[in-house]
Amino acid sequence: MAFKLTEEFKARAEKVCAKYPRRDAALIPLLQELQAEAGYVAEEGMDELAAFLGLPYARVKAVVTFYTMFNREPLGKYHLQVCRNISCHMAGAPGLLNRLREKLGIEEGETTRDGMFTLSAVECLGACGAAPVMQVNEEYFEKLDEAKLDALLEDLRHGRRVAGR
């Protein structure tokens, strides 16, 4: 069945559009809403959103592919995003990345077979004073070391709720 924006989504979307003098300024927030629901932005979603905002598909696609936070395919349940910029690098980020590669058996950009984890190396997350830092989905985990990382992975694997920061 073809993907359609729900009436409920459209009603919420109208409220977002109302924050701006031009409807198309709501494009990025609405893509974020779509992604929050499905975990990624599908081609059909881009088509539908383009029609809803009265934009050419190419404009939507250009935006989705420009910004790093839009996923064009489903990710694992937990998206592990390890900062690899200068302060985190000095604080041991390469070792953390290696540990995750080994423990999960995947490389950056890949997802484990059980669909639990996607591994990414990302650029500065803006929390350099608490380096090394990893974002799991939207939450920050700071001042990490291998022991903390191992414990965090175990908690996530067993579905235990863990708080960041």
Place this chain on the structure above:
Amino acid sequence: MDNILLKDKVCDLPGYFAAGGYKPLKKALGLKPADIIEEVKKSGLRGRGGAGFPTGLKWSFIPKDAKGPRYLVCNADEGEPGTFKDRELILKNPHALIEGMAIAAYAIGAETGYIYIRGEFAAEGALLEREIFSARAKGFIGANILGSGFNFELHVHRGAGAYICGEETALLDSLEGFKGQPRLKPPFPAVKGLFASPTVINNVETLAAVPAIIAGGGEWYAAIGTPKSTGTKLFCVSGPVNKPGVYELPLGVTFRDLLEQSCGGLKEGKRLKAVIPGGSSTPVLTAEEAWAVKLDYEALATAGSMLGSGGVIVIDEGQCMVKLLQVLARFYHHESCGQCTPCREGCGWIEKILNRLECGRGTRKDIDTLVSIAEGMTGRTICPLADAMAMPVISFVKKFRAEFEAHAAGKYCPPDAPVKR
């Protein structure tokens, strides 16, 4: 002296109000907009995002006879590596920003404001939404603020992952729902900015200083710091120090005091090798230069670097400068928006050459090529991202050339991980 921006306690609206918050807004609404701009000019406040442009002057560029809407935009797209002050400020004292925006909006005649916050700061964005909601309920934001007849709506807009959107015109494009690519100037945003209307864009820290300036007066603020670098600054210290974090200190504080008194010195057994004083794009200082430097706009310029965002990255003797520059080059290459050839191609070449040098396959000629590419990029692009790559390249090679030559001679450091391409 007492902190102006970062208080000891986290300030929610009742706490902020009890400490005298929103009184400056009431005072401002009783003044003429031109008088507020004059007061901010007197304070000497300069943009805290990196460029250091005088804030009052920036506000005064909004054409007085401009018809139609005007906009105030807060740049909370904090992404310069080594910088993490705006996040801290939003978490600890969000109402200083919200009140500062209401005052700034009144001064420039804007009825709509947006806080453009980087996408990764989901929790901080949600916190701002909640606090704006509280402020609206008390009549500090919204229609007819405190019965003055002045209206100001404030919205939070989340970015989606692009360093370049910290550049103010790229930010405007992004806010309008486009790819974030910097615009050619002129026209400047003050004349033709957001939605082609007159717009002021200020950093979080800049706007958060405004209520204190209105409360205490421009002269009071100007007496803090040095004559040309007035006020306090949030310094973000990262690297191998005992207490990394955000410290609010008067401009002109010495690096030595920041490191030894605020941060508890270097971690045991570490020796200072270099300091990047103002975020990753500012030229690196050697340990010797850093020990002697004061942290303000003028002193750092004299030392050949910049105050930038106040992101002080401390580097110890155990670090390889070629590797660190490679890390930065990977970042700038990734973040180049691609519209200017010198930046798009230059950042890529620099990264490739550094990859080669780092794993021992480079030559001495490569070192000169790095510098020549960096010089060729400087000042030849729409926005300063190319310069932001070139400045570290030129300064790293100039000040730590021996390390680059050792790499070229095959005495490379082992890579941290197998390089996968």
